[in-house]
Amino acid sequence: MNKIYTELRKDKAYQKFEGKIFELKGYDVEDALGKVIPKNIEFMDIDTCGFSFILTDKGDVFSEIIFYKLEDSYILASKDDLFPLFVDSEGDFNIRDVSDELNLIQIEGKNSGEIAQQFYEYEISTLAFKNVTKAVYKDKEFIMARFGYSGEFGYQFILNNNIVEQFINDFLSIVPVYDDFVGDYVKFEVNHPVSDLYNGDANLFELGYAWNLDFTKEEFIGRAAILNKINETTTQSIVFSSLEKVQVNESIYFDGHKIGQVYWVRDSLDENPKRNYLGMLQVEEYYAHSGLHFITSEGVEIETLSNPYTIPESWSK
Known part of the structure; x- marks a missing residue:
């Protein structure tokens, strides 16, 4: 029995995101994103978020991402450098690496709402899954999203880097940190994609991960290739x-x-x-x-x- 696993399932645990965070803005931002994200993001409500893959032209996974649709911008979190995907983007569009400015804290667990409730004026259960809200800590506005991977209640906090450690000291000092081993395991338990699996020989359809792709979308990188893989499997x-x-x-x-x-x-x-x-x-x-x-x-x-x-x-x- 893994003690941290038990804490995550029966109480709560957290993890700081290790990767890159990008801010994307401009009138044509959805045109640029629409070519790489296999979701109809233009029809999503503002102040919502989601998980998806970005594919290569061969239908393999280039990166998994979390995306946040805000009123005047998108934020993308990824383990990978996304700049090369947008070098040919045209129009009013700008992408900026804000990893030095922002960090993401993920809290998972049955009691994770105890932390989130302190930044939400209504009953925290009324914040719907994948919804995003703004909150304030140390006089700085930050993004809070109800989103997770374990099937438990989950919340994300996108904070300025200069207040992250104080946030942890104030709210998470006695909450255990879970590592990628535990994180991947709880994802696997509820059929959320795990990188060790999709980076192997099997394609997304064979793994049962194709639900993260929206094939009603007529065009995105890798669409034709993954459909061929599906037909041949x-x-x-x-x-x-x-x-x-x-x-x-x-x-x-x-x-x-x-x-x-x-x-x-x-x-x-x-x-x-x-x-x-x-x-x-x-x-x-x-x-x-x-x-x-x-x-x-x-x-x-x-x-x-x-x-x-x-x-x-x-x-x-």
Whole structure:
């Protein structure tokens, strides 16, 4: 059992974003963004946010992003340098790296609203998922969004860098910090994309991550390529659990027939006595269903699961 994992699920934990933050402005900003973000952002309400991928022209993931649609600008948070995507953008459009000015703090957990409530004049539960509001701390305005990845309540705070440490001291001094290992695990438990998975050999459709792409949008980088991948795929992912250890690339069998292999696996962090390991298979599409029992090439029995693979604590609050 991972103590930080337990704190995140049953109470709260936080993480400072390690990456780049960009501000995009101008009359033609949505034209520029619309070519790279596979979402119909022009139809989104102001003061909302979302998660998506930016693809390469080959249909692979270039970057995952969080985007915030504000009244006069967009803010994008990414692990990657986004400047090259916009070198050919025309019209009234400007992109600026504001990573030296802003930082993002993510709070996840059943009780994370205790922090957010201090900056919201109404009952915090009335701030809808993906909605953004402005708040003030130390006489400086900042952005607060209801958004997270774990299936628990989650809130994001985009603050000036010069008040981040004071914010942590004032509100998060006794709240544990979760690392990327725990962050990826809780994402995986609710089928939120995990970089170790989408940076592997399987495409977004095979991983079950294509829900982050809006194919009603007629044009975005990589659209044709990912559609070709979808049409050509013969395998599909399904999550599994097991009591005994299995290895990545271990073959999976059903009734003596090889149907796929183990794609990803982690030690289970929850208290479920029925499993010690949680992972993902890539199998023939016919077998990509929950509630099935397969055998690995090493004789380990595994069971496929339906999403979510852990019931978030917040769902019963």
